[in-house]
Amino acid sequence: MADVPSMDALVALLRRLPGIGPRSAQRISYELLVRKRDLMPQLAAAFQQAHAVVRFCERCNNLSEAPLCAVCRSEHRDRSILCVVESPADLRAIEDTGVFVGEFFVLMGHLSPLDGIGPEALHIDRLSARLGETDLQEVIFATNPTLEGEATAQFLAGLVPDGVTISRIARGVPVGGELEYVDRSTLGRALHGRRLLDE
Amino acid sequence: MADVPSMDALVALLRRLPGIGPRSAQRISYELLVRKRDLMPQLAAAFQQAHAVVRFCERCNNLSEAPLCAVCRSEHRDRSILCVVESPADLRAIEDTGVFVGEFFVLMGHLSPLDGIGPEALHIDRLSARLGETDLQEVIFATNPTLEGEATAQFLAGLVPDGVTISRIARGVPVGGELEYVDRSTLGRALHGRRLLDE
Ligand SMILES: [Zn+2]
Ligand SMILES: [Zn+2]
Numbered sequence: 001m002a003d004v005p006s007m008d009a010l011v012a013l014l015r016r017l018p019g020i021g022p023r024s025a026q027r028i029s030y031e032l033l034v035r036k037r038d039l040m041p042q043l044a045a046a047f048q049q050a051h052a053v054v055r056f057c058e059r060c061n062n063l064s065e066a067p068l069c070a071v072c073r074s075e076h077r078d079r080s081i082l083c084v085v086e087s088p089a090d091l092r093a094i095e096d097t098g099v100f101v102g103e104f105f106v107l108m109g110h111l112s113p114l115d116g117i118g119p120e121a122l123h124i125d126r127l128s129a130r131l132g133e134t135d136l137q138e139v140i141f142a143t144n145p146t147l148e149g150e151a152t153a154q155f156l157a158g159l160v161p162d163g164v165t166i167s168r169i170a171r172g173v174p175v176g177g178e179l180e181y182v183d184r185s186t187l188g189r190a191l192h193g194r195r196l197l198d199e
Numbered sequence: 200m201a202d203v204p205s206m207d208a209l210v211a212l213l214r215r216l217p218g219i220g221p222r223s224a225q226r227i228s229y230e231l232l233v234r235k236r237d238l239m240p241q242l243a244a245a246f247q248q249a250h251a252v253v254r255f256c257e258r259c260n261n262l263s264e265a266p267l268c269a270v271c272r273s274e275h276r277d278r279s280i281l282c283v284v285e286s287p288a289d290l291r292a293i294e295d296t297g298v299f300v301g302e303f304f305v306l307m308g309h310l311s312p313l314d315g316i317g318p319e320a321l322h323i324d325r326l327s328a329r330l331g332e333t334d335l336q337e338v339i340f341a342t343n344p345t346l347e348g349e350a351t352a353q354f355l356a357g358l359v360p361d362g363v364t365i366s367r368i369a370r371g372v373p374v375g376g377e378l379e380y381v382d383r384s385t386l387g388r389a390l391h392g393r394r395l396l397d398e
Contacts, residue, residue: 003269006249040250044243050205051239070202
């Protein structure tokens with residue numbers, strides 16, 4: 001509105017969030033300014049707090065408020081199985097299935113030469129160190145079932161030491177889809193049905 | 200996530216915004232925490248700023264950062280025509296048509312006896328005062344074309360002094376719809392095609 005620059009600024013920022021278009025940003029702003037004013041300071045505090053305390057796990061890149069995330073701190077995880085995923089959201093989707101007891105490594109993306117995303121952007125050094133731990137027996141690549149996700153898995157498989165089993169999450173998930181949005185049971189079955197990478 | 204309470208708090212707050220479900224709230228939070236961290240302090244500041252400076256116009260209830268909104272401050276509006284709307288978003292929708300030169304009064308809702316919303320919630324005292332201004336010649340009720348919006352217009356028509364023309368925005372807008380989401384040209388035509396309330 002010509003007259004309410006603070007609202008315009010809010011609308012412009014909200015539009016930068018995923019899934020929020022111009023209409024939606026305006027609707028949210030009106031709702032907050034007219035009917036839910038108390039939510040605004042709460043939202044401001046929540047954004048500040050999350051920005052200040054949420055970081056990335058030093059071992060696996062998962063979101064965490066401590067140096068190590070809950071998975072990496074746990075004494076009940078099987079360190080001989082490592083599941084490699086693209087994002088913390090994918091890690092969570094797999095955790096939510098309840099069928100995986102191993103550890104994770106979050107790449108924070110996938111190889112995408114056209115976008116200038118090469119191996120160095122995927123924390124390859126730390127992944128290599130993790131792959132070198134002596135008790136590792138299997139690596140499951142659970143990158144997205146997209147072209148980039150497949151290429152990333154193929155590339156990273158070359159870093160896995162001899163003698164360590166390499167598997168790829170089964171294609172129970174729809175090709176071209178995003179792991180984060182697959183329902184739990186499909187994702188759980190896909191984990192159980194994983195196959196060796198060279199089969 | 201069991202381990203990231205600041206993220207859980209953020210997701211819970213985002214879910215209280217209109218049009219944002221649990222999936223969407225989680226997706227937005229991951230996007231911010233993983234890829235757009237710089238947006239979080241900006242959002243925090245924007246919410247604080249909007250909360251601190253955006254208020255309601257003392258004359259018409261429109262959103263404003265000054266005691267009087269841009270419409271009420273303008274010297275180019277026709278004070279003889281008053282358009283009564285339910286919300287600041289509806290006011291803006293009508294302003295955006297560019298065909299209305301009069302002033303507004305924002306009710307901040309509609310009568311809804313079942314929800315306990317009676318006339319006192321709609322700033323009736325101030326509306327009555329505005330209706331009593333000597334140069335007023337016409338009141339256009341542009342409440343939503345819903346049952347509640349119609350009933351509100353009917354009720355408020357009883358407050359309009361004798362000799363002042365009462366009209367209702369034409370039903371070019373889809374019945375049961377929300378004014379805020381009607382396209383400009385439909386809304387513009389509906390304004391031009393307004394009819395007397397007792398026709
Ligand atoms: Zn971790
Ligand atoms: Zn005003």
